Amino acid sequence: MNIIVCAKQVIDISEMKIDSSTKKPILQGVPQKISDIDKNAMEEAIKIKEKLGGKITVLTIGPANAKERIKELLAMGADEGVLVTNSDYIDYYMTAVLLAEAVKKIGNYDxxxxxxxxxxxFSGQIGPRLAGLLNIPQLTYTLNVTAEKDKITAERNMGDMAVTTESNYPVLITVTKEINEPRLPSLMQILGSANKPINEWTADSLSSGLKPLVETVELKGVPMERKxxxxxxxxxxxxxxxxxxxxxxxxxxx
Ligand SMILES: Cc1cc2nc3c(=O)[nH]c(=O)nc-3n(C[C@H](O)[C@H](O)[C@H](O)COP(=O)(O)OP(=O)(O)OC[C@H]3O[C@@H](n4cnc5c(N)ncnc54)[C@H](O)[C@@H]3O)c2cc1C
Known part of the structure; x- marks a missing residue:
């Protein structure tokens, strides 16, 4: 099974402060990490690989320093990484297009x-957009996944009920935080991850001339009154x- 895990580098929002005069988030100097739910995605990929064999590729769009975050997922159990670097602001549409182009360049995937x-x-757009661009089925909000050689069965969280759905390969799944408990890599795995390959591609080399469709006008903290x-x-x-x-x-x- 060839598995691609899309993982995003995010700022650690628990460390983020809001400027009390402008209400704007102070983003400089805030530590970066892998988005928590993407570690659940990685854990699920490892479980599938342990059962069916194959290869796991981590794919990230982000700045050059995201390479350090990819190494964390290589230590967890991914085989190789791909980092797509971009220089300017990108929106949801561009992120999905760049991921789709990178997936096509990686090639053979299940x-x-x-x-x-x-x-x-937290827009929740990227998985569904990516499946749409690749024209493959998608199983979203999965709570439980059973991968077999020729099909995958997923229990999906629909809020007040769970729906079980099946798909052939290739397929895109989005996972919830409840699906598993991500493993912590051992010291040996952390050291070993230094030898795993990370390919770096530029956004322009995948799709030149992309322009955002959505403009972010302002980023502002929402004041929460305490009683x-x-x-x-x-x-x-x-x-x-x-x-x-x-x-x-x-x-x-x-
Ligand atoms: C003002 C502003 C400036 C920005 N500038 C940049 C910039 O310069 N460069 C940049 O890369 N982004 C930038 N972004 C972020 C970018 O627009 C979003 O990361 C992207 O559109 C995904 O949105 P989301 O986090 O809501 O995705 P969601 O749909 O909530 O994410 C769902 C899943 O999609 C996958 N995913 C999402 N983003 C990525 C990613 N980047 N790589 C791999 N997998 C991913 C992960 O599996 C993630 O769990 C900026 C955003 C804003 C608001």
Missing amino acids: IIICGEASVDL NIIYKDDIDESISKLVDSLAKEGVIGG
């Missing part, structure tokens, strides 16, 4: 795995008041 959404911009309620009574009474308040707010069933 499964493409994406996260259901990235943890920073600052402190329960000072004894512990049982405080818990009971907290539960009452949460029920009143509709957070838990009353």
Whole structure:
């Protein structure tokens, strides 16, 4: 099984601060990481490879320093990486087109795995757009996947129900955070990842003259007001008041 995992480098939003005067996020100096759900995508790829054999390629569009993030996924178990670098702002459309062109250049593939959404911009568009551009079936929001030699079965999270769907290959799946627990690489695997290949391609070499269709006008933090309620009574009474308040707010069933 040849598997391509699309993984995005994101800023660690838990470390991000908002400028209180402009309400704009301060992005300089914020640490970068692999989008959490893309580690679930990687884990699922490894499980499929362990069962059916094959090769895992990690594909990332991002700046040159994203190479360091790709190494984390090589340490987890990917066989090789592809980094597509771009110099200017790219939007959802361009990201999907560049991923599709990179997938075509990688060539022989059976499964493409994406996260259901990235943890920073969270549009959830890329997987479905990519499947559309490649004209292949897609199984989105998967909770559980069983890959066999000639077909794949997926349980998909539809909110209040789960739907089980089957597909032939090639197929694109998007995974949810609930699908698995990503493994931590051992020290040996981290050291060994240094010898695995990472190909670097430029966006222009894949598709020249691409222009964004969506303009991001402003990035702004959403102010969240805190109620600052402190329960000072004894512990049982405080818990009971907290539960009452949460029920009143509709957070838990009353
Ligand atoms: C102001 C602004 C400037 C930006 N500038 C740049 C820029 O210069 N360069 C740049 O690369 N991006 C840039 N982006 C980000 C880019 O537009 C988004 O990463 C992209 O459109 C995907 O959107 P998303 O994160 O909501 O994807 P989602 O659809 O939520 O992501 C779902 C899944 O798609 C896959 N995926 C998404 N993005 C990538 C990726 N980049 N590589 C591999 N797999 C991916 C992952 O599997 C991910 O889990 C910028 C965004 C903004 C708002």
